[in-house]
Amino acid sequence: MTENIYRADDSRYDGKMQYRRCGRSGVLLPAISLGLWQNFGDVAPLSRSREILRKAFDSGITHFDLANNYGPRYGSAEYTFGQVMEQDLRPYRDELFISSKAGYDMWPGPYGNWGSRKYLFASLEQSLKRMKLDYVDVFYSHRYDPETPLEETMQALVDIVRSGKALYAGISNYPAEVAGKAFKYLEDHDVHCILHQVKYSMMVRLPETTGQLVQAKENGTGFIAFSPLAQGLLTSRYLDGIPTDSRAARNASLKSNTITEETLGKIRALNQMAQDRGQSLAQMALAWDLKDDLVTSVIIGASSVSQLEDNLKALNNTHFSPEELQKIDSILG
Numbered sequence: 418m419t420e421n422i423y424r425a426d427d428s429r430y431d432g433k434m435q436y437r438r439c440g441r442s443g444v445l446l447p448a449i450s451l452g453l454w455q456n457f458g459d460v461a462p463l464s465r466s467r468e469i470l471r472k473a474f475d476s477g478i479t480h481f482d483l484a485n486n487y488g489p490r491y492g493s494a495e496y497t498f499g500q501v502m503e504q505d506l507r508p509y510r511d512e513l514f515i516s517s518k519a520g521y522d523m524w525p526g527p528y529g530n531w532g533s534r535k536y537l538f539a540s541l542e543q544s545l546k547r548m549k550l551d552y553v554d555v556f557y558s559h560r561y562d563p564e565t566p567l568e569e570t571m572q573a574l575v576d577i578v579r580s581g582k583a584l585y586a587g588i589s590n591y592p593a594e595v596a597g598k599a600f601k602y603l604e605d606h607d608v609h610c611i612l613h614q615v616k617y618s619m620m621v622r623l624p625e626t627t628g629q630l631v632q633a634k635e636n637g638t639g640f641i642a643f644s645p646l647a648q649g650l651l652t653s654r655y656l657d658g659i660p661t662d663s664r665a666a667r668n669a670s671l672k673s674n675t676i677t678e679e680t681l682g683k684i685r686a687l688n689q690m691a692q693d694r695g696q697s698l699a700q701m702a703l704a705w706d707l708k709d710d711l712v713t714s715v716i717i718g719a720s721s722v723s724q725l726e727d728n729l730k731a732l733n734n735t736h737f738s739p740e741e742l743q744k745i746d747s748i749l750g
């Protein structure tokens with residue numbers, strides 16, 4: 418079917434996307450990256466996933482974030498990505514920055530979870546097969562494992578980078594005090610930690626108080642924010658109730674009972690503020706994460722091309738006055 422042969426938009430680098438330097442490294446990341454956590458597994462038709470991924474790349478999104486257990490059905494998002502790699506993106510492999518991770522529950526038994534060398538090596542092999550890749554650009558330890566010596570997990574990352582199966586190493590969800598030790602271990606073994614991936618949005622400010630945000634900058638590590646839309650709360654998705662096709666309706670990672678009248682009141686106030694700025698709420702939420710140089714990139718999720726298109730326009734205005742920032746704090750406070 419010739420009409421389905423993909424050719425990337427020739428104008429994909431013509432100023433549509435901003436690229437930000439990723440800490441102290443040679444890598445530039447798009448300010449908006451696309452994550453495949455919830456919307457690209459068996460649950461989603463391949464045609465829709467393919468359409469979103471194509472649109473993303475056509476819009477200058479070069480970074481795609483995956484992990485072994487993204488789906489649902491664990492592994493199925495990587496499998497989908499592998500299919501789109503085969504069908505569409507293979508000629509563009511050198512223009513893509515692809516990540517995977519291991520650290521959460523993946524397969525049964527003692528070796529399919531947490532931070533052992535055994536798990537990280539085996540998981541990366543599986544991820545590469547599913548994604549039909551020879552290497553990933555970043556491989557992350559997905560979370561700190563307090564039961565495994567940090568040295569074991571970090572040495573596994575060092576050796577994975579040495580093997581060439583990942584070009585860079587990253588960590589995700591590490592408490593600040595452990596992240597500091599992880600950065601140092603990697604540095605001492607000639608592997609600079611390129612990214613710390615942590616949840617951060619207008620609604621989830623923890624990285625400010627834990628120090629993870631500033632710590633990454635001081636270490637020359639990029640800070641990449643996940644769930645910048647609070648899984649859809651910071652959008653217009655739930656303003657008129659819970660749509661049947663929404664994440665909250667599935668009641669898994671986003672519980673429908675978190676969408677209380679009180680929360681909705683805040684979302685409505687933020688929505689009004691976004692309108693006053695000439696933005697959608699989703700655009701304002703992403704702009705807020707990207708307002709200064711502490712965040713290298715936001716990793717968004719999207720269940721449709723139109724959501725992606727909406728989100729991309731966030732880059733048209735990432736400036737906030739001190740009064741606006743204060744107002745956001747007081748709405749959410």
Ligand SMILES: NC(=O)c1ccc[n+]([C@@H]2O[C@H](COP(=O)([O-])OP(=O)(O)OC[C@H]3O[C@@H](n4cnc5c(N)ncnc54)[C@H](OP(=O)(O)O)[C@@H]3O)[C@@H](O)[C@H]2O)c1
Binds near residue numbers: 453559
């Ligand atoms: N390192 C970690 O531990 C970790 C954990 C979680 C996520 N992540 C990464 O971060 C990525 C993003 O996480 P996330 O999916 O929670 O991000 P998010 O951007 O906060 O939420 C995405 C959801 O918001 C809704 N949405 C997005 N744009 C919208 C728009 N313009 N208008 C209305 N609704 C919109 C969609 O909900 P519907 O699906 O309901 O349409 C979409 O699925 C993941 O894919 C993954 O790569 C990493």
